[in-house]
Amino acid sequence: MEEKVLEILEEHCEEALDYDGDSMMEDGVIDSFTVINVVSDLEDEFDIEIDAKYVIAENFRNKEAIIELVRKLLEE
Amino acid sequence: MKDDTVFQKLVIIGYGKITGEIITYAIEKQKEYGYQLEVIEHEVHSFSITEKLCMEHGIPFARIEDKKELTACLDSFSERTLIVSASNNFLFPKKLVEKENLTIINFHNALLPAYPGRNAPSWVIFTGEKETGITWHYVTAGVDEGNIIIQKRCEIGADTKAYELAERLMTLAYEAFVECFDAVLKEQADAREQGFDAGRRMYRSYEVPADGFFEMAEEPEYIYRLLRSLDYGKNGIFPPAQTVVDGKRAEILRYRKVVGSENREADSFLFLPLGADNLLKIKYRLL
Known part of the structure; x- marks a missing residue:
């Protein structure tokens, strides 16, 4: 699963893979439009629904947070 | 200076x-x-x-x-x-x-x-x-x-x-x-009048293309256009599009144009032919 998430991130925002901070949005690594694309691909890849309540800066602060979000949704 | x-x-x-x-x-x-x-x-x-x-x-x-x-x-x-x-x-x-x-x-x-x-x-x-x-x-x-x-x-x-x-x-x-x-x-902008008709249509915030609804019998190209027009990701600008599947109201969760022409069957998915070489894959949820 992690590998797939990273592949999706790489496709839309390669910089996110090397980012080691905790606020990709504030640090200008990712923007809201990129988030839409990432969410869309994650939903398709894992056949999950990512509710709008999860699409917040906190869950997209770095790649680990995104992986954690997907893991949580897959377990639901 | x-x-x-x-x-x-x-x-x-x-x-x-x-x-x-x-x-x-x-x-x-x-x-x-x-x-x-x-x-x-x-x-x-x-x-x-x-x-x-x-x-x-x-x-x-x-x-x-x-x-x-x-x-x-x-x-x-x-x-x-x-x-x-x-x-x-x-x-x-x-x-x-x-x-x-x-x-x-x-x-x-x-x-x-x-x-x-x-x-x-x-x-x-x-x-x-x-x-x-x-x-x-x-x-x-x-x-x-x-x-x-x-x-x-x-x-x-x-x-x-x-x-x-x-x-x-x-x-x-x-x-x-x-x-x-x-x-x-510098107040030197060369602005020009718009010159519109008095009756031009104003698009209001409460208006949604096609009221966010499509019939399955409609052309897939039209459905695809409607879905794309409503798509702001999770920003909630419009509610999810709706249709009727097997007599029941359904909301569209996501959609995608995929390569292929054969009709496929899968739970909660619709596949509509989109041109000669593609399908419109739609994931829905019955309401």
């Missing part, structure tokens, strides 16, 4: 990417023109970085969601002020627009006089336009009626979704802003 502008104050209202870019540009230009710079965020967005940017540069920032409060704030300015409405849905009331010390410019995400009002990227996709663009215009008491300062055009691709188009238009809007900002500050 300061360049010549009549404006003592510059106020930027908005949120998101374009507002951030305009703030950054206005900071650069502040050295040239010497205006005071302030930023107001009227709508809160979970990914907005406007406040952080202002803090970093020591620019006064206020978040004012209440319309009356915002009106009172803008009404309190006594100096010559240029208000830049960047990504902003606040409608400036007549009493503000008519104040002699205020000049307001607004970015609209369509080629005015076409598609005035809200959610223009959605309407241009839904109606099948091949081209759209952006307009910076002076704000008057009528919605999106003021004189045009500058416009830029772009094509609408066959697969373009509303959020993709919105992003493209914001990029264009920033480019156009940079082109016209000096002229606006």
